[in-house]
Amino acid sequence: xxxxxxxxxxxxxxxxxxxxxxxxxxxxxxxxxxxxxxxxxxxxxxxxxxxxxxxxxxxxxxxxxxxxxxxxxxxxxxxxxxxxxxxxxxxxxxxxxxxxxxxxxxxxxx
Amino acid sequence: xxxxxxxxxxxxxxxxxxxxxxxxxxxxxxxxxxxxxxxxxxxxxxxxxxxxxxxxxxxxxxxxxxxxxxxxxxxxxxxxxxxxxxxxxxxxxxxxxxxxxxxxxxxxxx
DNA sequence: TTAATTCATTGCAATATTACGATTAATATT
DNA sequence: AATATTAATCGTAATATTGCAATGAATTAA
Numbered sequence: 001x002x003x004x005x006x007x008x009x010x011x012x013x014x015x016x017x018x019x020x021x022x023x024x025x026x027x028x029x030x031x032x033x034x035x036x037x038x039x040x041x042x043x044x045x046x047x048x049x050x051x052x053x054x055x056x057x058x059x060x061x062x063x064x065x066x067x068x069x070x071x072x073x074x075x076x077x078x079x080x081x082x083x084x085x086x087x088x089x090x091x092x093x094x095x096x097x098x099x100x101x102x103x104x105x106x107x108x109x110x
Numbered sequence: 111x112x113x114x115x116x117x118x119x120x121x122x123x124x125x126x127x128x129x130x131x132x133x134x135x136x137x138x139x140x141x142x143x144x145x146x147x148x149x150x151x152x153x154x155x156x157x158x159x160x161x162x163x164x165x166x167x168x169x170x171x172x173x174x175x176x177x178x179x180x181x182x183x184x185x186x187x188x189x190x191x192x193x194x195x196x197x198x199x200x201x202x203x204x205x206x207x208x209x210x211x212x213x214x215x216x217x218x219x220x
Numbered sequence: 221t222t223a224a225t226t227c228a229t230t231g232c233a234a235t236a237t238t239a240c241g242a243t244t245a246a247t248a249t250t
Numbered sequence: 251a252a253t254a255t256t257a258a259t260c261g262t263a264a265t266a267t268t269g270c271a272a273t274g275a276a277t278t279a280a
Contacts, residue, residue, distance in 0.1 A: 023130035026119035
């Protein structure tokens with residue numbers, strides 16, 4: 001096993017879990033926070049910023065890129081990474097709706 | 111390896127990733143959605159509701175309980191699970207702040 | 221051209237996760 | 251007491267994730 005039985009869940013549930021999994025590692029959280037923080041286009045010293053080896057960072061970036069949360073543009077020998085705002089907002093809406101379920105009316109229990 | 115180097119990240123980054131990981135499986139998303147949806151206290155037919163074996167559901171519930179997102183009260187032979195609203199709201203604030211970084215003022219790039 | 225820089229990819233070891241059958245523990249019912 | 255019900259735990263197999271050294275590909279600098 002070791003793999004989720006995605007076929008028995010709704011698309012929404014699977015999507016939420018896929019995005020959540022992306023945030024399920026502190027390195028990816030740190031990468032995204034850094035990309036948001038810097039106000040100029042970022043061009044590649046994430047390895048120094050975060051204390052992980054270059055292949056490791058590269059792998060995390062690949063996952064975020066695969067999900068569409070970031071995009072990378074090649075500039076000479078470096079690559080400029082930044083948040084893909086359209087996709088980020090879409091993901092944010094999905095996650096916000098999930099997190100905001102506590103606002104729906106319901107009876108008290110327990 | 112196979113384990114995250116949590117010591118090089120901030121508490122906030124680690125906390126976000128820990129909660130996100132909880133949502134990183136569709137079964138746990140489904141469990142939480144179900145606990146939110148039902149308006150009476152839920153008492154244990156999650157196994158029927160979701161199509162996974164009882165030990166598997168029990169394991170997912172354990173993780174959610176460990177994080178404090180749900181609480182379970184024993185009632186006879188069954189256990190009544192429900193969302194821990196206080197902790198949920200705390201988690202929600204943390205995640206919302208992370209997701210809402212796109213609202214901070216920043217220059218355009220890329 | 222040669223060397224340097226930057227980042228991606230490959231391959232691998234260590235660990236984590238998912239799922240479930242079998243069992244156990246606790247309470248309810250008869 | 252004997253049986254049934256409910257849910258937790260144990261053990262285990264299959265797969266995923268994390269991290270990095272080594273290497274490769276592309277571009278730039280000398």
